[in-house]
Amino acid sequence: MKRYLILLSISIILCVETRGQQDPQFSQYMFNSLVINPAYAGYKENLNVNASYRNQWVGVEGAPKTQTLIVDASLAKDRVGLALGIINDKYGLRGKSSGYINYSYKLLMGEKGMLALGLAGGIAQFTYDSDRATYENEQQTDFLNGKYTYMEPEARFGIHYSTDRFFLGLSATNLFSEVFSPANSIRQVVTNRNNHFFLSTGYLFDVNEYLKCKPTILIKEDVKGPTGIDGNLNFLVADKVWIGGSYRYNANLWKKNITNAANGSALVAMVQFVDDTWNIGYSYDYSTSALKSFNSSHEISVGFVLSKNRSMKILNPRYF
Secondary structure, three states: OOOHHHHHHHHHHHHHHOOOOOOOOOOOHHHOHHHOOHHHOOOOOOEEEEEEEEEOOOOOOOOOEEEEEEEEEEEOOOOEEEEEEEEEEEEOOEEEEEEEEEEEEEEEEOOOEEEEEEEEEEEEEEEEEHHHOOOOOOOOOOOOOOEEEEEEEEEEEEEEEEOOOEEEEEEEEOOOOOOOOOOOHHHHHHOOOOOEEEEEEEEOEEEEOOEEEEEEEEEEEOOOOOEEEEEEEEEEEOOOEEEEEEEEEEEOOOOOOOOOOOOOOEEEEEEEEEOOOEEEEEEEEEEOOOOOOOOOEEEEEEEEEEEOOOOOOOOOOOOO
């Protein structure tokens, strides 16, 4: 028998205590920052398509499953970036499908620097379906029954500064979350989101002629939940293979009224194969927190260059 009471407990942990499930969690965001920052649109100065699939906590009924599809391009002599992003996220009895148009405008900063300002707008559909639940105790139905759907517009903002060796990004999502009253009964059932903020930075070092090292860090904040901190270290071998890992930790930095802030801590191993016109990556998450019984999370990503910038004699390498 399916034990959806366990599922509901997991869903509560996901939505309240483990940072990252109001906005889907990704382990390979450092290879395509558009999933968290609209200013990244057009950064690679080609027409690109990227897709990913994340299966979190394999074997657990109702565990999160996320699919993304992103197409981005650079226009107007590489001053403008445009991107279309589609995200489908399901967890527990809830789901979210959203589509975004991302716009970025790039400004040259000195000889090597580039500052991009980005905006994204779109619409999201949220669903809640208790009809999919079964119970250990058929008399225990102490949560809302029925199917609900709610739609609302969404907006994002981002800043991304980069050179060929360094990047710094700041972004905010769910900008309309405070505009719509949580008193709306349907919205309260289906979704009650917060603003999310992301600060990321990284640097590329040459170890030797064939090996590069890229440490990065991402700080995730949603004001009400734990602060997420991701430390990443990846090595590029012969410009063909990225190998590395991450440590993800949730911390109560601002002394918020929350418990079990560390739920969601994990070790991540990842590999990505890259070529001039394609890439494919895989990552595996192992939980180190109280949720370690559900320790298998897998993420696969693929990307293709559909059209190269004709003004470039060779494909310009992008390390961030």
